[in-house]
Amino acid sequence: MKSAAPRLLSAFESLLGVPLPVHVRCWDGSEAGPPDTDTQARVVFRSRRALRRILWAPNELGLTRAYISGDLDIDGDLYALLGVPDLVARIGDHRLGGLRPRTVARAAATFVRLGAVGPPPRPPAVEIRNRRGTRHSRDRDSESVSHHYDVGNDFYRLFLGPSMVYSCGYWADEKAGLDTAQLDKCDLVCRKLGLEPGMRLLDVGCGWGSLAMHAAREYAVDVVGVTLSREQRDLATTRIARAGLSDRIGIRLQDYRDIDDGPFDAIASVGMAEHVGLVNLPLYAADLYALLRPGGRLLNHAIARVRSLPDRTGRAPSFIDRYIFPDGEVLPLSKTIDAFERTGLEVRDSESLREHYALTLRAWVSNLLGSWDEAVRSVGEERARTWLLYLTASALGFEVPNRLTVHQVLAVRPAADGSSALPRTRDLWLRPTRAAT
Numbered sequence: 001m002k003s004a005a006p007r008l009l010s011a012f013e014s015l016l017g018v019p020l021p022v023h024v025r026c027w028d029g030s031e032a033g034p035p036d037t038d039t040q041a042r043v044v045f046r047s048r049r050a051l052r053r054i055l056w057a058p059n060e061l062g063l064t065r066a067y068i069s070g071d072l073d074i075d076g077d078l079y080a081l082l083g084v085p086d087l088v089a090r091i092g093d094h095r096l097g098g099l100r101p102r103t104v105a106r107a108a109a110t111f112v113r114l115g116a117v118g119p120p121p122r123p124p125a126v127e128i129r130n131r132r133g134t135r136h137s138r139d140r141d142s143e144s145v146s147h148h149y150d151v152g153n154d155f156y157r158l159f160l161g162p163s164m165v166y167s168c169g170y171w172a173d174e175k176a177g178l179d180t181a182q183l184d185k186c187d188l189v190c191r192k193l194g195l196e197p198g199m200r201l202l203d204v205g206c207g208w209g210s211l212a213m214h215a216a217r218e219y220a221v222d223v224v225g226v227t228l229s230r231e232q233r234d235l236a237t238t239r240i241a242r243a244g245l246s247d248r249i250g251i252r253l254q255d256y257r258d259i260d261d262g263p264f265d266a267i268a269s270v271g272m273a274e275h276v277g278l279v280n281l282p283l284y285a286a287d288l289y290a291l292l293r294p295g296g297r298l299l300n301h302a303i304a305r306v307r308s309l310p311d312r313t314g315r316a317p318s319f320i321d322r323y324i325f326p327d328g329e330v331l332p333l334s335k336t337i338d339a340f341e342r343t344g345l346e347v348r349d350s351e352s353l354r355e356h357y358a359l360t361l362r363a364w365v366s367n368l369l370g371s372w373d374e375a376v377r378s379v380g381e382e383r384a385r386t387w388l389l390y391l392t393a394s395a396l397g398f399e400v401p402n403r404l405t406v407h408q409v410l411a412v413r414p415a416a417d418g419s420s421a422l423p424r425t426r427d428l429w430l431r432p433t434r435a436a437t
Contacts, residue, residue, distance in 0.1 A: 004114050006032035008045065011107040022081055041081035044073040051116030055108065057317075064319040068124045068385045078392045126382045127322045135327055136277040138255050142228045144326040145275060149229035153208070155378045159368040159391070164208040164239075167271035167301060168357040168406050178363040181356070186214040187432075189268055192349070192410050193297045194422075195219040196433045199265035202226075202291060204256050205272025209236030209249065215268075216248040218434050224264070226254040256284065262291035266298070273302035273336065277329045285339040292413045295421035298345060300409045303357075304333040306402045323386050333407050345411040348422055354398050354405040361395035 004026035013020055023033040025044045045051070050071035054062040066072035074081060123129065128147050133140040149156075160166055161178050169181030170188050189211060195201065197220035203212045206225030209232075215221050227233050236251045256272075267288055276284045288298055320328065337347050368375060368388055375384040397404040412420045423429045 003030055004028045004045070005030035007110050007114065008051075009033055011110040014103050015107050041077050042075040043081065044075060045071070046073060047071050048115040049121050051111045051114060052118055053121055055111055055116055056120035060319050061317055061322065064323070064389060065121075065123055065127070067389060068126065068323070068382050069121070070381065070385075071121075078388070079396065082393050083396050123322075124382045124386075126380075126386055128326050129322065131326060136280050138257065140327065141255065141275060144328070145228040146230070147326055148324065149227075150231045151379055151383060153231050153235045155375060155383075156208075158371040158375050158378070159364045159387070161363075161367060163210055164235075165210045166207055168353050169360040169363075170353065171356050171359045174359060178360065178367075181360065181363075182210070183214070186211045187218070189270065189299050189301070189408070190215050190219050191430050191432055192299050192408065193266040193268060194429060194433065195221050195266060197221065200224070200263075202259070202262075202264040202267045204267060204269040204288070205275075206232070206236060206251060207271070208232050209239050209251060211268060211270060212236070212249045212251070213240060213243055213245055216245045217243065221248070221265075223249045224259075224261070225249065225251045226256060226259060227251070228253065228255060257287060259287070259291060263293035263296065264291055265293055265296050267292055267296070268299045268301075270299070270301040271303075273300055274325065274328050274330055277327065278331055278335065281331070281335060281339045282342065285343040285345065289343045289345055289413055294413055294415040295419070296413050297422070298340075298411045298413070300336065300340075300411070301406070302336065302409075303330050303404060303406045304336070305330045306405055307332070320390070324390050330404070333405075333409070336407075336409060340409070340411050344413065346414050346420060347409060347411045348420065349408075349410040349426070351408045352405050353408065354401075357404075357406045358395055358398040361391055361398065365391045365395060 005024045005028075008026065009020065009022075009024045009032045021034055023031065023035070023042045025031050025042065027045060027047050049069075050066040053066040053069070053071060056062065057065060063072070067074065131140060131143070133143075156166065157164060161182075163179050163182035165182040165185070168185065169178060170185035171181045172184055173180070176184075193201070195215055199219075199221040201212075201215055201221045201223045203215075203223055203225040206212055206227050209225060212223040212225045216223050225236065227236070230253060233251050233253045237246075240246055240249045240251065269288070273284065292298060333350065337350070340347055365388070368384075368391065372384065375387075378384075394404075398406070412422055414420055
Protein backbone atom coordinates (compact mmCIF):
# COMPACT_ATOMS: atom_id res chain seq x y z
CA MET A 1 0.00 0.00 0.00
CA LYS A 2 1.28 3.43 -0.92
CA SER A 3 1.60 5.07 2.48
CA ALA A 4 5.06 6.59 2.88
CA ALA A 5 3.98 10.24 2.60
CA PRO A 6 1.41 10.42 5.45
CA ARG A 7 3.66 8.45 7.77
CA LEU A 8 6.63 10.70 7.02
CA LEU A 9 4.65 13.91 7.46
CA SER A 10 3.31 12.70 10.81
CA ALA A 11 6.82 11.73 11.98
CA PHE A 12 8.32 15.13 11.09
CA GLU A 13 5.48 17.03 12.73
CA SER A 14 6.00 15.03 15.92
CA LEU A 15 9.74 15.69 15.89
CA LEU A 16 9.50 19.43 15.22
CA GLY A 17 6.45 20.00 17.40
CA VAL A 18 4.71 22.17 14.81
CA PRO A 19 2.16 21.44 12.08
CA LEU A 20 3.70 21.62 8.62
CA PRO A 21 1.45 23.28 6.02
CA VAL A 22 3.17 21.50 3.15
CA HIS A 23 2.18 18.89 0.63
CA VAL A 24 4.45 15.82 0.70
CA ARG A 25 5.12 13.42 -2.16
CA CYS A 26 7.22 10.27 -1.84
CA TRP A 27 9.14 7.87 -4.04
CA ASP A 28 6.27 5.37 -3.89
CA GLY A 29 3.78 7.81 -5.39
CA SER A 30 1.97 8.53 -2.12
CA GLU A 31 0.98 12.07 -1.09
CA ALA A 32 -0.09 13.74 2.14
CA GLY A 33 -0.83 17.15 3.60
CA PRO A 34 -3.03 20.03 2.45
CA PRO A 35 -4.28 19.99 -1.14
CA ASP A 36 -1.49 20.51 -3.65
CA THR A 37 -1.62 24.13 -4.86
CA ASP A 38 0.71 26.50 -6.68
CA THR A 39 0.95 28.80 -3.66
CA GLN A 40 2.45 26.37 -1.15
CA ALA A 41 5.68 24.44 -0.79
CA ARG A 42 5.71 20.87 -2.03
CA VAL A 43 8.28 18.60 -0.44
CA VAL A 44 9.26 15.68 -2.62
CA PHE A 45 11.22 12.74 -1.18
CA ARG A 46 12.71 11.30 -4.35
CA SER A 47 14.35 8.33 -2.63
CA ARG A 48 14.78 6.65 0.74
CA ARG A 49 18.34 8.00 0.74
CA ALA A 50 16.92 11.33 1.91
CA LEU A 51 15.77 9.64 5.13
CA ARG A 52 19.17 8.03 5.62
CA ARG A 53 20.81 11.43 5.36
CA ILE A 54 18.50 12.77 8.06
CA LEU A 55 19.03 9.79 10.38
CA TRP A 56 22.81 10.05 10.14
CA ALA A 57 22.76 13.85 10.69
CA PRO A 58 19.56 14.53 12.66
CA ASN A 59 19.59 18.31 12.45
CA GLU A 60 19.64 21.00 9.79
CA LEU A 61 22.76 19.46 8.19
CA GLY A 62 20.98 16.21 7.32
CA LEU A 63 17.99 18.02 5.85
CA THR A 64 20.14 20.37 3.79
CA ARG A 65 22.30 17.50 2.53
CA ALA A 66 19.13 15.80 1.34
CA TYR A 67 17.99 18.95 -0.45
CA ILE A 68 21.33 19.93 -1.96
CA SER A 69 21.95 16.41 -3.27
CA GLY A 70 18.51 16.29 -4.88
CA ASP A 71 17.30 13.35 -2.78
CA LEU A 72 14.75 15.79 -1.35
CA ASP A 73 13.24 18.47 -3.52
CA ILE A 74 11.16 21.53 -2.75
CA ASP A 75 8.79 22.68 -5.47
CA GLY A 76 6.76 25.84 -5.29
CA ASP A 77 7.24 28.55 -2.69
CA LEU A 78 10.43 27.91 -0.70
CA TYR A 79 9.58 30.90 1.49
CA ALA A 80 6.34 29.19 2.53
CA LEU A 81 8.20 26.18 3.91
CA LEU A 82 11.07 28.01 5.58
CA GLY A 83 8.66 30.64 6.90
CA VAL A 84 6.77 28.20 9.12
CA PRO A 85 7.07 29.85 12.58
CA ASP A 86 10.18 28.69 14.43
CA LEU A 87 10.86 25.93 11.89
CA VAL A 88 14.42 27.02 11.03
CA ALA A 89 15.27 27.63 14.68
CA ARG A 90 13.89 24.23 15.71
CA ILE A 91 15.83 22.40 13.00
CA GLY A 92 19.03 24.30 13.76
CA ASP A 93 18.92 23.96 17.55
CA HIS A 94 17.85 20.36 17.98
CA ARG A 95 19.50 17.04 17.44
CA LEU A 96 17.32 13.96 17.79
CA GLY A 97 19.20 13.03 20.96
CA GLY A 98 18.10 16.28 22.58
CA LEU A 99 14.40 15.63 22.07
CA ARG A 100 11.98 13.44 24.02
CA PRO A 101 13.21 9.83 23.70
CA ARG A 102 9.76 8.42 23.00
CA THR A 103 9.16 10.89 20.17
CA VAL A 104 12.57 10.18 18.68
CA ALA A 105 12.08 6.42 18.90
CA ARG A 106 8.73 6.57 17.11
CA ALA A 107 10.13 8.73 14.31
CA ALA A 108 13.25 6.59 13.91
CA ALA A 109 11.11 3.45 13.78
CA THR A 110 8.98 5.02 11.05
CA PHE A 111 12.08 5.88 9.02
CA VAL A 112 13.45 2.35 9.39
CA ARG A 113 10.16 0.75 8.37
CA LEU A 114 10.21 2.94 5.27
CA GLY A 115 13.63 1.62 4.29
CA ALA A 116 16.00 4.24 5.75
CA VAL A 117 18.71 1.74 6.60
CA GLY A 118 22.30 1.48 5.49
CA PRO A 119 25.59 3.39 5.77
CA PRO A 120 25.67 7.21 5.71
CA PRO A 121 25.43 8.55 2.14
CA ARG A 122 28.37 10.53 0.85
CA PRO A 123 27.86 14.29 1.50
CA PRO A 124 27.36 16.55 -1.53
CA ALA A 125 30.60 17.48 -3.25
CA VAL A 126 30.18 21.18 -2.46
CA GLU A 127 30.32 20.56 1.31
CA ILE A 128 33.59 21.61 2.93
CA ARG A 129 34.96 19.28 5.60
CA ASN A 130 38.21 18.38 7.36
CA ARG A 131 39.69 21.86 7.29
CA ARG A 132 43.37 22.14 8.05
CA GLY A 133 45.23 24.60 10.21
CA THR A 134 44.26 26.77 13.14
CA ARG A 135 40.89 28.46 12.91
CA HIS A 136 41.24 32.07 11.70
CA SER A 137 44.91 31.65 10.85
CA ARG A 138 45.92 33.47 7.67
CA ASP A 139 46.09 30.32 5.55
CA ARG A 140 42.79 28.91 6.80
CA ASP A 141 40.99 32.24 6.42
CA SER A 142 42.28 32.46 2.87
CA GLU A 143 40.98 28.96 2.14
CA SER A 144 37.59 29.75 3.68
CA VAL A 145 37.20 32.98 1.71
CA SER A 146 38.19 31.22 -1.50
CA HIS A 147 35.53 28.54 -0.88
CA HIS A 148 32.88 31.22 -0.63
CA TYR A 149 33.91 33.71 -3.30
CA ASP A 150 36.01 31.87 -5.89
CA VAL A 151 33.11 30.02 -7.51
CA GLY A 152 32.91 32.21 -10.60
CA ASN A 153 32.29 35.92 -10.98
CA ASP A 154 29.65 35.22 -13.63
CA PHE A 155 27.61 33.27 -11.08
CA TYR A 156 27.65 36.14 -8.59
CA ARG A 157 26.64 38.56 -11.34
CA LEU A 158 23.49 36.51 -11.97
CA PHE A 159 21.98 37.39 -8.60
CA LEU A 160 23.92 40.50 -7.53
CA GLY A 161 23.16 42.29 -10.77
CA PRO A 162 25.33 44.94 -12.47
CA SER A 163 26.29 46.62 -9.19
CA MET A 164 28.30 43.56 -8.08
CA VAL A 165 27.80 44.59 -4.45
CA TYR A 166 27.51 41.65 -2.07
CA SER A 167 26.21 43.34 1.07
CA CYS A 168 23.04 44.99 2.32
CA GLY A 169 21.63 47.73 0.11
CA TYR A 170 20.13 50.98 1.39
CA TRP A 171 16.49 51.17 0.32
CA ALA A 172 15.45 54.79 0.75
CA ASP A 173 12.72 53.96 -1.77
CA GLU A 174 11.58 50.33 -1.81
CA LYS A 175 10.42 50.69 -5.41
CA ALA A 176 13.73 52.06 -6.67
CA GLY A 177 15.27 48.64 -7.27
CA LEU A 178 18.39 46.74 -6.24
CA ASP A 179 20.96 48.69 -8.26
CA THR A 180 19.77 52.01 -6.85
CA ALA A 181 19.78 50.60 -3.31
CA GLN A 182 23.38 49.45 -3.71
CA LEU A 183 24.48 52.78 -5.17
CA ASP A 184 22.78 54.59 -2.30
CA LYS A 185 24.51 52.28 0.22
CA CYS A 186 27.93 53.05 -1.25
CA ASP A 187 27.17 56.74 -1.08
CA LEU A 188 25.91 56.49 2.50
CA VAL A 189 29.21 54.86 3.52
CA CYS A 190 31.19 57.62 1.81
CA ARG A 191 29.15 60.35 3.50
CA LYS A 192 29.44 58.76 6.94
CA LEU A 193 33.21 58.59 6.44
CA GLY A 194 33.29 62.28 5.51
CA LEU A 195 35.31 61.64 2.37
CA GLU A 196 36.85 64.69 0.70
CA PRO A 197 39.07 65.08 -2.37
CA GLY A 198 42.65 63.93 -1.79
CA MET A 199 41.87 61.67 1.16
CA ARG A 200 43.21 58.14 1.34
CA LEU A 201 40.63 55.39 1.92
CA LEU A 202 41.26 51.77 2.92
CA ASP A 203 38.53 49.36 1.77
CA VAL A 204 38.91 46.17 3.82
CA GLY A 205 37.25 43.24 2.08
CA CYS A 206 36.73 45.29 -1.07
CA GLY A 207 34.80 42.67 -3.02
CA TRP A 208 34.61 43.42 -6.72
CA GLY A 209 35.59 47.07 -6.20
CA SER A 210 32.21 48.79 -6.35
CA LEU A 211 32.62 50.92 -3.21
CA ALA A 212 36.19 51.80 -4.14
CA MET A 213 35.08 52.91 -7.60
CA HIS A 214 32.24 55.03 -6.22
CA ALA A 215 34.50 56.72 -3.68
CA ALA A 216 37.21 57.48 -6.24
CA ARG A 217 34.82 58.67 -8.94
CA GLU A 218 32.41 60.71 -6.83
CA TYR A 219 34.63 61.89 -3.97
CA ALA A 220 38.05 62.08 -5.66
CA VAL A 221 39.81 59.99 -3.02
CA ASP A 222 42.64 57.50 -3.45
CA VAL A 223 41.67 53.96 -2.47
CA VAL A 224 43.52 50.83 -1.39
CA GLY A 225 41.26 47.78 -1.52
CA VAL A 226 42.21 44.39 -0.08
CA THR A 227 40.60 40.98 -0.53
CA LEU A 228 41.56 37.33 -0.07
CA SER A 229 39.67 36.26 -3.20
CA ARG A 230 41.72 36.03 -6.39
CA GLU A 231 38.63 36.16 -8.56
CA GLN A 232 37.42 39.29 -6.82
CA ARG A 233 40.84 40.92 -7.17
CA ASP A 234 41.06 40.11 -10.87
CA LEU A 235 37.59 41.34 -11.77
CA ALA A 236 37.88 44.44 -9.58
CA THR A 237 41.13 45.37 -11.30
CA THR A 238 39.52 44.91 -14.72
CA ARG A 239 36.46 46.98 -13.81
CA ILE A 240 38.61 49.77 -12.39
CA ALA A 241 40.75 49.90 -15.54
CA ARG A 242 37.66 50.05 -17.76
CA ALA A 243 36.35 52.95 -15.66
CA GLY A 244 39.64 54.83 -16.05
CA LEU A 245 40.30 54.82 -12.30
CA SER A 246 43.51 52.79 -12.11
CA ASP A 247 45.48 55.86 -11.09
CA ARG A 248 43.27 56.30 -8.01
CA ILE A 249 42.58 52.71 -6.90
CA GLY A 250 44.87 49.80 -6.12
CA ILE A 251 43.42 46.35 -5.38
CA ARG A 252 45.57 43.86 -3.46
CA LEU A 253 45.33 40.19 -2.62
CA GLN A 254 46.16 40.77 1.04
CA ASP A 255 45.08 39.87 4.57
CA TYR A 256 44.01 42.80 6.74
CA ARG A 257 46.65 41.71 9.26
CA ASP A 258 49.42 42.36 6.72
CA ILE A 259 48.57 45.96 5.74
CA ASP A 260 51.52 48.14 6.77
CA ASP A 261 51.27 51.32 4.69
CA GLY A 262 49.01 53.47 6.86
CA PRO A 263 47.89 55.88 7.96
CA PHE A 264 44.61 56.24 6.10
CA ASP A 265 42.17 59.11 6.42
CA ALA A 266 39.23 56.71 6.47
CA ILE A 267 38.59 52.97 6.58
CA ALA A 268 35.56 51.07 5.32
CA SER A 269 34.95 47.45 6.25
CA VAL A 270 31.73 46.30 4.61
CA GLY A 271 30.62 42.69 4.95
CA MET A 272 34.08 41.49 5.99
CA ALA A 273 34.07 41.41 9.81
CA GLU A 274 31.95 38.23 9.79
CA HIS A 275 35.12 36.38 8.72
CA VAL A 276 37.26 37.73 11.56
CA GLY A 277 36.00 35.59 14.44
CA LEU A 278 35.60 36.35 18.14
CA VAL A 279 39.15 35.32 19.00
CA ASN A 280 40.63 37.77 16.49
CA LEU A 281 38.20 40.63 17.05
CA PRO A 282 40.55 42.53 19.42
CA LEU A 283 43.39 42.17 16.88
CA TYR A 284 41.10 43.35 14.07
CA ALA A 285 40.11 46.44 16.07
CA ALA A 286 43.71 47.20 17.05
CA ASP A 287 44.98 46.83 13.48
CA LEU A 288 42.35 49.18 12.08
CA TYR A 289 43.02 51.68 14.86
CA ALA A 290 46.73 51.64 14.04
CA LEU A 291 46.05 52.16 10.33
CA LEU A 292 43.79 55.17 10.94
CA ARG A 293 45.14 58.67 11.34
CA PRO A 294 44.04 60.68 14.40
CA GLY A 295 40.69 62.21 13.53
CA GLY A 296 40.02 59.55 10.91
CA ARG A 297 36.79 57.59 10.73
CA LEU A 298 36.06 53.86 10.54
CA LEU A 299 32.80 52.48 9.12
CA ASN A 300 32.23 48.84 10.07
CA HIS A 301 29.23 47.28 8.29
CA ALA A 302 28.52 43.75 9.53
CA ILE A 303 25.77 41.24 10.22
CA ALA A 304 25.09 40.80 13.93
CA ARG A 305 23.21 38.22 15.92
CA VAL A 306 20.71 39.63 18.36
CA ARG A 307 21.08 37.12 21.17
CA SER A 308 24.25 36.81 23.24
CA LEU A 309 26.73 34.09 22.42
CA PRO A 310 25.94 30.75 24.08
CA ASP A 311 28.21 29.56 26.86
CA ARG A 312 28.26 26.02 25.55
CA THR A 313 30.71 24.84 22.92
CA GLY A 314 30.77 21.97 20.47
CA ARG A 315 27.53 22.80 18.70
CA ALA A 316 26.42 20.52 15.88
CA PRO A 317 27.88 21.40 12.47
CA SER A 318 25.62 23.78 10.60
CA PHE A 319 24.61 24.33 7.00
CA ILE A 320 26.21 27.78 7.01
CA ASP A 321 29.57 26.51 8.27
CA ARG A 322 29.77 23.52 5.93
CA TYR A 323 28.44 25.14 2.77
CA ILE A 324 28.49 28.95 2.87
CA PHE A 325 30.83 30.66 5.34
CA PRO A 326 33.39 28.18 6.69
CA ASP A 327 34.61 29.51 10.06
CA GLY A 328 32.32 32.52 9.74
CA GLU A 329 31.09 34.01 13.01
CA VAL A 330 28.14 36.35 13.37
CA LEU A 331 28.72 38.16 16.66
CA PRO A 332 26.48 40.35 18.81
CA LEU A 333 26.90 44.06 18.20
CA SER A 334 28.06 44.48 21.80
CA LYS A 335 31.19 42.40 21.10
CA THR A 336 32.21 44.62 18.21
CA ILE A 337 31.64 47.87 20.08
CA ASP A 338 33.51 46.58 23.12
CA ALA A 339 36.52 45.61 20.98
CA PHE A 340 36.56 49.00 19.26
CA GLU A 341 36.35 50.97 22.50
CA ARG A 342 39.00 48.87 24.25
CA THR A 343 41.48 49.69 21.48
CA GLY A 344 40.88 53.44 21.71
CA LEU A 345 38.30 54.00 18.99
CA GLU A 346 35.33 56.18 19.93
CA VAL A 347 32.01 54.81 18.67
CA ARG A 348 29.84 57.71 17.52
CA ASP A 349 26.94 56.05 15.74
CA SER A 350 25.31 52.70 15.00
CA GLU A 351 22.53 52.27 12.47
CA SER A 352 20.53 49.06 12.04
CA LEU A 353 19.65 48.13 8.45
CA ARG A 354 17.77 44.92 9.23
CA GLU A 355 14.77 45.58 6.99
CA HIS A 356 17.08 46.81 4.24
CA TYR A 357 18.89 43.48 4.18
CA ALA A 358 15.63 41.55 3.95
CA LEU A 359 14.72 43.55 0.83
CA THR A 360 18.21 43.02 -0.61
CA LEU A 361 18.09 39.27 -0.08
CA ARG A 362 14.64 38.94 -1.62
CA ALA A 363 15.93 40.80 -4.68
CA TRP A 364 18.89 38.40 -4.90
CA VAL A 365 16.57 35.38 -4.64
CA SER A 366 14.40 36.78 -7.41
CA ASN A 367 17.44 37.31 -9.63
CA LEU A 368 18.75 33.81 -8.97
CA LEU A 369 15.42 32.16 -9.72
CA GLY A 370 15.09 34.24 -12.86
CA SER A 371 18.49 32.96 -14.05
CA TRP A 372 18.20 29.43 -12.65
CA ASP A 373 19.16 27.45 -15.74
CA GLU A 374 22.18 29.66 -16.33
CA ALA A 375 23.19 29.36 -12.66
CA VAL A 376 23.07 25.55 -12.87
CA ARG A 377 25.19 25.61 -16.03
CA SER A 378 27.66 27.95 -14.34
CA VAL A 379 28.25 26.21 -11.00
CA GLY A 380 26.28 22.96 -11.06
CA GLU A 381 22.94 22.12 -9.51
CA GLU A 382 24.29 21.34 -6.04
CA ARG A 383 25.92 24.74 -5.59
CA ALA A 384 22.96 26.56 -7.13
CA ARG A 385 20.63 24.79 -4.66
CA THR A 386 23.00 25.71 -1.83
CA TRP A 387 22.76 29.40 -2.65
CA LEU A 388 19.01 29.40 -3.20
CA LEU A 389 18.49 27.81 0.21
CA TYR A 390 20.95 30.18 1.89
CA LEU A 391 19.59 33.39 0.39
CA THR A 392 15.95 32.43 1.01
CA ALA A 393 16.51 31.42 4.63
CA SER A 394 18.59 34.56 5.22
CA ALA A 395 15.83 36.82 3.88
CA LEU A 396 13.41 35.30 6.36
CA GLY A 397 15.99 35.58 9.13
CA PHE A 398 16.19 39.35 8.66
CA GLU A 399 12.43 39.82 8.42
CA VAL A 400 11.75 38.79 11.99
CA PRO A 401 13.07 40.61 15.07
CA ASN A 402 15.48 39.16 17.61
CA ARG A 403 17.31 36.87 15.22
CA LEU A 404 19.62 38.60 12.74
CA THR A 405 20.39 42.23 12.07
CA VAL A 406 23.06 44.27 10.34
CA HIS A 407 24.71 47.40 11.71
CA GLN A 408 26.82 50.20 10.34
CA VAL A 409 29.02 51.27 13.23
CA LEU A 410 30.81 54.60 12.81
CA ALA A 411 33.87 55.14 14.98
CA VAL A 412 36.66 57.70 15.08
CA ARG A 413 40.23 57.71 16.29
CA PRO A 414 40.36 60.78 18.52
CA ALA A 415 43.21 63.23 18.14
CA ALA A 416 45.75 63.73 20.92
CA ASP A 417 43.71 66.62 22.32
CA GLY A 418 40.57 64.48 22.46
CA SER A 419 38.82 66.04 19.48
CA SER A 420 36.93 63.75 17.10
CA ALA A 421 36.93 66.05 14.05
CA LEU A 422 33.27 65.05 13.67
CA PRO A 423 30.52 67.66 13.26
CA ARG A 424 28.25 67.90 16.27
CA THR A 425 25.02 67.01 14.45
CA ARG A 426 24.20 64.04 12.28
CA ASP A 427 22.77 66.12 9.44
CA LEU A 428 26.13 67.87 9.12
CA TRP A 429 28.27 64.73 9.01
CA LEU A 430 25.90 63.10 6.54
CA ARG A 431 26.10 66.05 4.18
CA PRO A 432 27.65 65.04 0.82
CA THR A 433 31.18 66.27 0.12
CA ARG A 434 31.35 65.08 -3.47
CA ALA A 435 34.03 66.40 -5.76
CA ALA A 436 32.93 68.66 -8.57
CA THR A 437 32.37 66.70 -11.80
